[in-house]
Amino acid sequence: xxxxxxxxxxxxxxxAGLLLGQLLYKAGIxxxxxxxxxxxxxxxxxxxxxxxQVSVDLLKEAGVDQHLNEFGLPxxxxxxxxxxxxxxxxxxxxxxxxxxxxxxQTEVTKDLMxxxxxxxxxxxxxxxxxxxxxxxxxxYVTFTQNDQQYQIRCDFIAGCDGYHGxxxxxxxxxxxxxxxxxxxxxxxxxxxDVPPVSDELIYVQSERGFALCSMRSNTRSRYYLQxxxxxxxxxxxxxxxxxELKNRLDAESRENLVTGPSIEKSIAPLRSFVTxxxxxxxxFLAGDAAHIVPPTGAKGLNLAASDIAYLSSALxxxxxxxxxxxxxxxxxxxxxxxxxxxxxxxxxxxxxxRFETESDFDLKIKQAELAYILGSEAGQTTLAENYxxxxxxxxxxxxxxxxx
Ligand code: APR
Ligand code: PHB
Numbered sequence: 224x225x226x227x228x229x230x231x232x233x234x235x236x237x238x239a240g241l242l243l244g245q246l247l248y249k250a251g252i253x254x255x256x257x258x259x260x261x262x263x264x265x266x267x268x269x270x271x272x273x274x275x276q277v278s279v280d281l282l283k284e285a286g287v288d289q290h291l292n293e294f295g296l297p298x299x300x301x302x303x304x305x306x307x308x309x310x311x312x313x314x315x316x317x318x319x320x321x322x323x324x325x326x327x328q329t330e331v332t333k334d335l336m337x338x339x340x341x342x343x344x345x346x347x348x349x350x351x352x353x354x355x356x357x358x359x360x361x362x363y364v365t366f367t368q369n370d371q372q373y374q375i376r377c378d379f380i381a382g383c384d385g386y387h388g389x390x391x392x393x394x395x396x397x398x399x400x401x402x403x404x405x406x407x408x409x410x411x412x413x414x415x416d417v418p419p420v421s422d423e424l425i426y427v428q429s430e431r432g433f434a435l436c437s438m439r440s441n442t443r444s445r446y447y448l449q450x451x452x453x454x455x456x457x458x459x460x461x462x463x464x465x466x467e468l469k470n471r472l473d474a475e476s477r478e479n480l481v482t483g484p485s486i487e488k489s490i491a492p493l494r495s496f497v498t499x500x501x502x503x504x505x506x507f508l509a510g511d512a513a514h515i516v517p518p519t520g521a522k523g524l525n526l527a528a529s530d531i532a533y534l535s536s537a538l539x540x541x542x543x544x545x546x547x548x549x550x551x552x553x554x555x556x557x558x559x560x561x562x563x564x565x566x567x568x569x570x571x572x573x574x575x576x577r578f579e580t581e582s583d584f585d586l587k588i589k590q591a592e593l594a595y596i597l598g599s600e601a602g603q604t605t606l607a608e609n610y611x612x613x614x615x616x617x618x619x620x621x622x623x624x625x626x627x
Contacts (some may be wrong), residue, residue: 225536229255231365231538232377234353234390235326236346238264238328238529239510240383241335245285246535248342250620252542255345255365255375256339257353259384265348266336269414269487270328272439273298273424273521275612276321276556278528278573282472284617287334294440295326298423301610303575303597305428306590307473310597315601317607325424327439328524333590347373355380355393357503378505381534385511385528386496394503406493406517406572407579411450413464413485419444420480426519427471428593433516433519433576434471444481447518449576452492461485495569497561501530507553509534514561516568519575526564529615531555536618541582543620566607 235239236258247254258265274282274295282288299315300321315322339346350366350373356365364375382390389397411618419438427434432449439445446468450459465482472480496515501508510527533556537549574593581589596602 224374226374226376227255228253228376229253230377230542231255231379231381232257232355232362232375233383234337234355234364234382235382235384235388235510235512236348236420237383237385237511237527238331238335238524238530240381241339242281242285242528242531243381243383243509243535244344244346245287245335245338246531247538248339248344249286250535250539250543251547252538254344254609255377256344256376256409257350257364257375258346258348259350259353260348262336262346262348264565266333268329268332269412271518271521271523272325272437272617273525274324274326274331275525275528276614277532277615277617278525279324280617281528281532282331282334284619285335286511287331287338287438288335290330291324293350294330295324296448297322297324298441299460300423302421302423302425302548303428303593304425304473304476305597306377307595309425309476312597312603312607312610313316314611317604318611321611323439323521323611325440331524344616353383353384353389355390355506358388358506362505379538380506381532382506382508382512383510386515388512390506391498391508391512394506398454398503399497402495402497402605404569406495406576407452408449408576408616409452409454409490409492410435410447410518411454411490412445412447412488414439414443414445414466414486414487415483416442417444417481417483420476425472425476428575429471430577431467431471432454435469436468436472436476451492454490454503456488456490457580459488461488464488493572495565497558497565499558501557502550507534508570509557512559514565515570516565518568519571520564520568522564522568524613526561529560532615532617533557536620537617560613563609564615571606
């Protein structure tokens with residue numbers, strides 16, 4: 224058994240773990256990442272692609288915004304298509320100039336991995352049988368890699384290991400409460416090298432169900448369809464997908480839609496899920512390990528980023544300023560923002576999807592709510608300020624002394 228020591232052991236190298244690693248590195252705080260999959264697998268995962276302004280600011284603070292500045296597409300509005308008509312929500316006009324940036328999570332992950340390689344930081348990929356121990360007293364992590372057993376002794380463990388990870392599962396049942404809502408449909412998504420149907424994203428509410436026209440660049444599109452959970456991806460040929468998408472669009476978009484072979488196709492279930500609290504002694508949960516949102520408001524990655532903003536500044540304050548304040552407040556601060564994003568994602572999902580169980584009355588009420596939102600500046604502002612991201616403070620730590 225090889226025994227290593229570090230300050231922070233980060234479990235998982237998704238966007239949450241990688242971003243935490245990068246911010247700790249910039250502050251001179253030693254850490255190690257332990258990831259169960261291979262680097263190639265992590266870099267290839269296709270996920271959502273909308274960054275709030277605050278997430279862009281955080282990536283800048285982490286020093287990984289070079290590609291983002293070059294290839295990210297700033298968006299100032301979104302379209303909502305309902306009753307066959309498109310309505311533009313002018314995000315920037317409604318939020319004093321804020322915007323979102325279209326930039327794939329896959330790219331964010333690659334940028335962070337590249338920065339990590341350049342700084343020669345330690346990551347154990349393909350770690351097997353990862354276990355966390357004694358996090359209420361003297362934490363350590365054990366795992367195996369290439370038949371070698373490791374033990375990493377640390378001050379803190381950051382559980383950035385996603386929804387199916389080992390960290391949340393290791394917390395004693397009587398110390399944790401979870402809240403969950405599962406939706407009775409999934410999103411069938413495809414990626415295709417065709418120009419997007421429109422300059423801005425179109426969220427579609429139709430009698431045939433929800434659809435979303437999104438993009439990764441001016442030549443790569445990402446489209447989604449609401450489908451029954453019982454559907455299997457093999458049942459959806461590209462032709463069938465495009466046909467159904469057309470059926471949910473308005474005449475103009477149908478005409479402008481450029482179709483082509485898919486380069487990725489998958490079905491994802493929708494879920495709302497929150498864990499309380501988000502700290503257990505010396506163990507922190509962050510990102511999908513602590514909460515899941517349905518993708519309708521594009522909040523998943525952005526929430527992971529705000530957790531990491533709070534966690535990195537808590538750890539920096541602890542090591543550099545000898546203050547435990549950020550650590551004590553971590554869970555409460557995160558959860559305040561998490562629940563607001565949960566509410567928004569749930570609301571967008573509810574408003575735009577077809578639910579089999581909804582009565583004619585429910586449907587009419589929903590249509591009236593949409594009509595109200597779209598017809599009122601107050602209603603549109605509610606949507607816009609949540610969509611661009613609720614503000615939080617990114618603490619700047621300049622000219623940091625070396626962590627002790
Ligand atoms: N040991 C080590 N690593 C693990 C373990 C384990 N037992 N279990 C899971 N992991 C790894 C996964 O392989 C994955 O690389 O943890 C990582 C978790 O990454 P993500 O699932 O991407 O979660 P997170 O970093 O919190 O990112 C949140 O991802 O799913 C989207 O919508 C979500 O955009 C949001 C973002
Ligand atoms: C995406 O581009 O993958 C995307 C965009 C907006 C969403 C969800 C997903 O709300």
